[in-house]
Amino acid sequence: MRLLLATFLLVGGCAVLNQKTVKEERPLGPAEIRSAQAAAGAIAVGKSTKADVRKALGEAVVVDFNTGYEVWIYRERPSKELVLLFDPSGTLTKTRIR
Amino acid sequence: MPRTLMICAFAAQIVVPASALAQGKPKDDPVAVTSMRNPVDKSYRRMVEGMELFEKRHQLAPRASLRFKLLPRHSDTDMRDIQLEIVGDSFAAPVALAPDNTFALERRAAALKENASVRPNRKAKTMTWRAEIRTPGLPPDTRRLGDLRLECEVGMQAGLISNYRPLLFGLLDPFLREGPEYCRRKDPRYLFFAERPIFGVTLVAGDRREALPVERLYGGASRDPTWKEDLAYCDCEVLVDRAYFLPLGDASWPDDTRIEFEYMDGAS
Numbered sequence: 001m002r003l004l005l006a007t008f009l010l011v012g013g014c015a016v017l018n019q020k021t022v023k024e025e026r027p028l029g030p031a032e033i034r035s036a037q038a039a040a041g042a043i044a045v046g047k048s049t050k051a052d053v054r055k056a057l058g059e060a061v062v063v064d065f066n067t068g069y070e071v072w073i074y075r076e077r078p079s080k081e082l083v084l085l086f087d088p089s090g091t092l093t094k095t096r097i098r
Numbered sequence: 099m100p101r102t103l104m105i106c107a108f109a110a111q112i113v114v115p116a117s118a119l120a121q122g123k124p125k126d127d128p129v130a131v132t133s134m135r136n137p138v139d140k141s142y143r144r145m146v147e148g149m150e151l152f153e154k155r156h157q158l159a160p161r162a163s164l165r166f167k168l169l170p171r172h173s174d175t176d177m178r179d180i181q182l183e184i185v186g187d188s189f190a191a192p193v194a195l196a197p198d199n200t201f202a203l204e205r206r207a208a209a210l211k212e213n214a215s216v217r218p219n220r221k222a223k224t225m226t227w228r229a230e231i232r233t234p235g236l237p238p239d240t241r242r243l244g245d246l247r248l249e250c251e252v253g254m255q256a257g258l259i260s261n262y263r264p265l266l267f268g269l270l271d272p273f274l275r276e277g278p279e280y281c282r283r284k285d286p287r288y289l290f291f292a293e294r295p296i297f298g299v300t301l302v303a304g305d306r307r308e309a310l311p312v313e314r315l316y317g318g319a320s321r322d323p324t325w326k327e328d329l330a331y332c333d334c335e336v337l338v339d340r341a342y343f344l345p346l347g348d349a350s351w352p353d354d355t356r357i358e359f360e361y362m363d364g365a366s
């Protein structure tokens with residue numbers, strides 16, 4: 001009986017905790033995304049332009065080089081990153097998730 | 099005119115390239131070198147100390163030899179037909195430069211005695227220097243971690259890095275004074291340069307593969323919104339799209355760890 005009660009309290013507590021976590025989830029900061037995997041699925045190498053990506057994912061951290069290439073970085077908490085490469089024509093040419 | 103500019107202007111008037119003074123004379127003959135030393139010169143003595151460290155720490159790259167490499171700092175730096183010399187008070191001796199702008203130094207007692215410098219015929223701040231240590235036979239587009247560990251140590255010992263400004267990209271460490279020990283830190287910010295602009299760098303040891311986070315590429319530019327303002331103070335100025343840091347002091351990565359590059363212009 002005690003074991004049953006303890007299990008009930010534990011499960012109930014977890015459910016409350018989980019609800020609280022969902023409620024208190026911080027809003028996304030600049031260049032943050034909820035899911036790097038989902039974001040990568042929303043864009044297309046060889047096709048998406050910078051405007052397409054900005055529309056789909058929002059603003060990124062941008063490192064632009066004088067060669068015309070640009071690297072865009074989006075971060076998923078806690079430490080995942082989606083890195084995109086645009087060629088000088090502005091087309092997405094590579095992506096990687098780390 | 100600000101005092102610094104005045105000093106520079108004064109120096110520019112009296113500096114005469116040693117190569118010009120040596121023209122028409124057989125190399126190695128004593129010449130009267132009266133010019134001020136170009137501040138971009140590297141100390142021959144310190145480069146020899148780097149060579150000695152290479153011998154001492156050769157176990158990091160047992161099959162590799164040591165060369166030094168000249169790299170551009172500006173997009174308009176002409177890297178063709180560079181003339182390199184060891185210049186002392188009483189002599190100027192040519193140094194053979196390979197087509198890839200690498201070279202090896204010989205030990206010369208006179209150069210040590212006269213505290214000579216190693217001097218290319220290029221203006222100050224147009225080039226930078228690195229050690230070049232490559233184990234032969236590696237697959238294309240790869241490097242070996244032990245080679246790069248030793249490159250860092252030799253580079254620090256030889257004083258090849260210069261002109262960093264404190265706080266640049268977080269490169270705050272007073273590491274120029276620290277010497278080769280700096281390279282044994284877990285995360286030293288010693289900049290390496292790949293052959294071409296990089297999109298990704300991955301460490302591979304056996305079954306373990308780890309891509310470097312983007313903050314370790316491009317001199318850490320992704321974490322510093324003002325990186326372009328500081329670029330002129332970095333010897334990565336024109337090579338920033340090829341620049342990366344490695345976890346040199348992380349002993350969990352063996353010396354035989356392979357560093358794989360994915361280039362911006364290559365296949366994914």
